[in-house]
Amino acid sequence: MATVTYDKATRVYPGADKPAVDQLDIQIADGEFLVLVGPSGCGKSTSLRMLAGLEDVNDGAIHIGDRDVTHLPPKDRDIAMVFQNYALYPHMTVAQNMGFALKIAGVNKADIRTKVEEAAKILDLTEFLDRKPKALSGGQRQRVAMGRAIVREPQVFLMDEPLSNLDAKLRVQTRTQIAGLQRRLGVTTVYVTHDQVEAMTMGDRVAVLKDGLLQQIDTPRHMYDKP
Numbered sequence: 001m002a003t004v005t006y007d008k009a010t011r012v013y014p015g016a017d018k019p020a021v022d023q024l025d026i027q028i029a030d031g032e033f034l035v036l037v038g039p040s041g042c043g044k045s046t047s048l049r050m051l052a053g054l055e056d057v058n059d060g061a062i063h064i065g066d067r068d069v070t071h072l073p074p075k076d077r078d079i080a081m082v083f084q085n086y087a088l089y090p091h092m093t094v095a096q097n098m099g100f101a102l103k104i105a106g107v108n109k110a111d112i113r114t115k116v117e118e119a120a121k122i123l124d125l126t127e128f129l130d131r132k133p134k135a136l137s138g139g140q141r142q143r144v145a146m147g148r149a150i151v152r153e154p155q156v157f158l159m160d161e162p163l164s165n166l167d168a169k170l171r172v173q174t175r176t177q178i179a180g181l182q183r184r185l186g187v188t189t190v191y192v193t194h195d196q197v198e199a200m201t202m203g204d205r206v207a208v209l210k211d212g213l214l215q216q217i218d219t220p221r222h223m224y225d226k227p
């Protein structure tokens, strides 16, 4: 676990006439669930991708804990990201999908098995470990994608619209599961959505972006009180 600090982090895409994210300043507490919300194009994904190391920071800095990660490659940041398209490997079982990153990292088989089994228990996936992704529902696949991230025990969890491929009912169920899971794991989480209700129900705090600028950041409770 760790704090995350955006310190006037700015991203200007090549050829753009203004920043996609303009001097973003946010301090995220250890174990906090922070939601970035706002309309399409406001800079949510860019903010998340800067934290992940997938997008250059042109000005300002980003810290994870006391480490300046601004110019570190993704693999050195101790983060795990869940994307909206789950991108599971179709030829691998659920267990193999969940253990793959650890296998690549050279973790021994017994430890991988233990971690995969623990994550499967938390995510209610134990009975599906030997199935292929195509034999799972959308919600189950989404949990496998979370499982792949969890087994790496990252300091920070990043999610970019992880529920956007699910139907409305499943989305409500899954957001409750994700919020519950995050609280149990206590891992610092940055979650991107364009859905205001999702933001308000899931976040410890909600940061509202507009045209690359931070408009407001507060707890859902206090947010309702303000215009």
Ligand code: ADP
Binding pocket: 013, 014, 016, 020, 038, 039, 040, 041, 042, 043, 044, 045, 046, 047
């Ligand atoms: P959001 O996630 O809120 O939809 P983005 O961070 O994707 O917003 O985009 C913010 C702004 O940056 C938008 O104006 C978008 O068109 C622009 N943008 C995003 N990605 C790129 C890119 N790879 N190259 C150029 N402009 C981009």
Ligand code: ADP
Binding pocket: 095, 096, 099, 103, 108, 109, 110, 112, 113, 114, 116, 117, 129, 130
């Ligand atoms: P490999 O291809 O490396 O011989 P497998 O393809 O059987 O091994 O599994 C890949 C990884 O997933 C292994 O590290 C294994 O520990 C884990 N794994 C496979 N099946 C299960 C399972 N049913 N429960 C927990 N972990 C499993």
